[in-house]
Amino acid sequence: MALIILRCIFLICAGGVSAIINASLPEGSSSHVPWLVFLSVMGLASLVIVGDIYAPRKRIDTISAVYFGLLVGMLLTYILSIAAAPMLDRTGNAGSVILVTAVIACYVCISVLIQTKDDFRFLIPYVEFVRDAKGFKPLILDTSVIIDGRIEDLVATQIFDNQLILPRFALAELQAIADSSDKLRRQRGRRGLDILNRLRSDPKVDLQIFDRDLPELAGHPVDMKLVLLAKHLEGKVVTGDFNLNQVAQIHSVPVINLNEISNALKPRLLPGEVFMTKIIKPGEGADQGIGYLDDGTMVVVEGARHHIGRELNVTVTSILQTNAGRMIFAKFET
Numbered sequence: 001m002a003l004i005i006l007r008c009i010f011l012i013c014a015g016g017v018s019a020i021i022n023a024s025l026p027e028g029s030s031s032h033v034p035w036l037v038f039l040s041v042m043g044l045a046s047l048v049i050v051g052d053i054y055a056p057r058k059r060i061d062t063i064s065a066v067y068f069g070l071l072v073g074m075l076l077t078y079i080l081s082i083a084a085a086p087m088l089d090r091t092g093n094a095g096s097v098i099l100v101t102a103v104i105a106c107y108v109c110i111s112v113l114i115q116t117k118d119d120f121r122f123l124i125p126y127v128e129f130v131r132d133a134k135g136f137k138p139l140i141l142d143t144s145v146i147i148d149g150r151i152e153d154l155v156a157t158q159i160f161d162n163q164l165i166l167p168r169f170a171l172a173e174l175q176a177i178a179d180s181s182d183k184l185r186r187q188r189g190r191r192g193l194d195i196l197n198r199l200r201s202d203p204k205v206d207l208q209i210f211d212r213d214l215p216e217l218a219g220h221p222v223d224m225k226l227v228l229l230a231k232h233l234e235g236k237v238v239t240g241d242f243n244l245n246q247v248a249q250i251h252s253v254p255v256i257n258l259n260e261i262s263n264a265l266k267p268r269l270l271p272g273e274v275f276m277t278k279i280i281k282p283g284e285g286a287d288q289g290i291g292y293l294d295d296g297t298m299v300v301v302e303g304a305r306h307h308i309g310r311e312l313n314v315t316v317t318s319i320l321q322t323n324a325g326r327m328i329f330a331k332f333e334t
Helices: 002-023 032-053 060-083 085-091 094-115 125-134 143-148 150-156 168-178 183-201 222-233 242-250 258-265
Strands: 139-141 164-167 207-210 236-239 255-257 274-282 288-292 298-302 311-322 325-331
Touching: 002 032, 060 085, 060 094, 139 143, 139 222, 143 150, 143 168, 143 183, 143 236, 150 183, 150 258, 164 168, 164 222, 168 183, 168 207, 168 222, 183 207, 222 236, 222 242, 236 242, 242 255, 255 258, 274 298, 298 311
Parallel strands: 139 164, 139 236, 164 207, 236 255, 298 325
Antiparallel strands: 274 288, 274 311, 288 298, 311 325
């Protein structure tokens, strides 16, 4: 509602501007000129409103970078024009020189701020305060997370409101996997690209491709680059890779491990509980059978080797928790 009122006031102001312009027209102007001015001003105002409507997702950091870039560029131009005033007076074309200087200065300042906007936290202090209070840190995605596919389901639950960042070097690695000569790797890479495209097209997901080449990332392997980038952006690494998890912990970088999240959400069973499972294959032990829960947890059942293909009521004897997952040991008594 506030936007509708603002746009109506903007159109009224545009009409007022056209009236002021018409009042300043010289006497004897054609009767069509006032209408032409009115329609031109109102048309321009309508284009501004249409552009505003069709670009609903505006990034405040980019807008701030443009605003402060213009401000600093104009300030530099003013200072330079004062300092070089004696020289400009001799040229006889001071206005043109100042105009060119202003255009160049504004462009350079805006370009620098847009490219380094992630390093400036002072532009809008109250926004940063709210983000720090809620713990909204950017999530840097690993290639394995995109290929895995569970990140799409996890983001769809809206449990994460954080900005997702995929570095350009991780995207290049994903594209290399999709172009691999190995059929299985190629399929995994293409599935990862499909998932990435769905995430980018989802208006509820804030996914950004990080294009900057930081000097401290040069010469490092991909895993180390992810860790250093997360430290630079003060974010968290999202991965399912055990080795990357260990490297990030060594460098004191927070990690969200999808395998740990998956294990935390699995139903808890206690020794002595009875449940039903289907025996799929024989186990390594002489009398063991292997079954699986609906979430993929392996169940090793003693005394079930000769019951492959049957659903059995088994009793939990112990649970083994590892970094790779969880195993349940049970027994079957006839």
